[in-house]
Amino acid sequence: MHHKGTSASIVQAAEALFAEQGFAETTVRQITSRADVNLAAINYHFGSKKGLIQAVAEKFLEPLCDELGNMLDQRLAFADGKTPSLEELLEMLMRALLLVNRDNVNALSVFMRLLELSYMKNQEELRDFLIERYTEKVQPFIKLLRLDSAPMEDDEFFWRLHFLIGSITFTLSNFHTLNAIEKREFQGSAEVEQILHRMIPVLSAGLQARADKTYFCRL
Secondary structure (H helix, E strand, O other): OOOOHHHHHHHHHHHHHHHHHOOOOOOHHHHHHHHOOOHHHHHHHHOOHHHHHHHHHHHHHHHHHHHHHHHHHHHHHOOOOOOOOHHHHHHHHHHHHHHHHHHOOOHHHHHHHHHHHHOOOOOHHHHHHHHHHHHHHHHHHHHHHHHOOOOOOHHHHHHHHHHHHHHHHHHHHOHHHHHHHHHHHHOOOOOHHHHHHHHHHHHHHHHHOOOOOOOOOOO
16 A cells, blocks of 8 residues: 555654564654654554554565565566576575665564564464465465475474574564674674575575474473
8 A cells, every 4th residue: 555645654654663663662652753743643544553563564565575476477487397496485585675675774674573573472463464465475485485395294384484484583683783793703794685695595404404203302
């Protein structure tokens, strides 16, 4: 949804605050103050803070899904019958994230914080919104990920997929701290683009690792 006028000002203010502070930590009063509107304007345009969070999520997730879908369509159009490998698919995902972040400096921060929020208790409404709105759009990508992954049961692939999401979330949410540690320990300093690309072989190996049906718990 494209917002104009007052609603666009509210979304822009909320997005910046969410990226800086997080969703739970940002108050409606802070948003109205930055957007220079009253509380009634948020209720009128979005119904509630939850509705505003969904609007901010859409602003990021719509172009992300579009970028990923376009890359996938182009790759499949010139595939010569060959499906893309895990490394190619993960490269597409990282490129899509970076392209969206290029056009919106808050994108990666919002994405990271949105994922964190969606896994919290009492966020069923947000999870339902994300599933209903975006499952169909990302399903072709996920199916191809599974196709080149090691053979495994559905529940195992569910966990592997969420390990992948968790790795990306952790890395993005702690990027500045990790970068500071690298600079202190190795006198190096990496950009977000380098870090995301470094993750590809690790994430790919995790999905291609043989699934063991026997699990042991030693006390």
